[in-house]
Amino acid sequence: MSWDLLLTMLTDFSYLSVLVRILAAAVLGGAIGWERGRHGRAAGLRTHILVCVGAAVTALTGLFTTTVLGTGGDPSRIAAQVVSGIGFLGVGMILVRNRTVVTGLTTAAGLWATAAIGIAVGYGFYLGAAAATVLCIIAVPLLGHFEEKGKTLTNIYLEIADTSKTGIIVRQLRSLFSTPVTVDVVSPKSNAQGRVGILLLVKTYTIPEEVLTAIEAIDGIDFAVEECNT
DSSP, X not given: OOHHHHHHHHHSOSHHHHHHHHHHXXXXXXXXXXXXXXXXXXXXXXXXXXXXXXXXXXXXXXXXXXXXXXXXXXXXXXXXXXXXXXXXXXXTTOEEETTTEEEOHHHHHHHHHHHHHHHHHHTTOHHHHHHHHHHHHHHHHHHHHHHHHHOOOEEEEEEESOGGGHHHHHHHHHHTOSSOEEEEEEOOTTOOTTOEEEEEEESSSSOOXXXXXXXXXXXXXXXXXXXXXX
């Protein structure tokens, strides 16, 4: 079988090309999902496969209605709804902690990109979909590494109601971090009597979720806020 014949079979709308496109969407979406899941993100392998395959099937359905059923119209009209509809799923990935820290933006953007890749595969644009997948897998962790180099300090502000426990709590806080931590005792921002403010300067780009949970669980801490990176 010649290359031209194979290319024609994969780009023309046929039952073979439909199966190939759905399988390709599962592979490409799974590749992005595996990379995201490996870094502990909420949306992992299964979510990205479902998004990519669903987007591809949506594009294929548009082609089916115009090519096979002969309904006429724009075959991209159905797939266009994926671009806006995926936003509802992405919003569920974005969380705001303590009214100051926003997380999940990269995951939401990744789902949107995965849906776009699925649409491209559904229309038979294999090269563009494959190139975008490789770029997402390589660029996201690589750029995250550069961001971590550029932003090296994270501030955590907390308040202690019982000042007699300050020393114990500070030791507990230090034990939670594997990187150097600077601890400053400051005036409480709440201006409440009998309280003391603690400012932690942590040499890391982001604080792991489990560490933030452990801080909130320490007895004697009224509240803790992760502030902007510096």
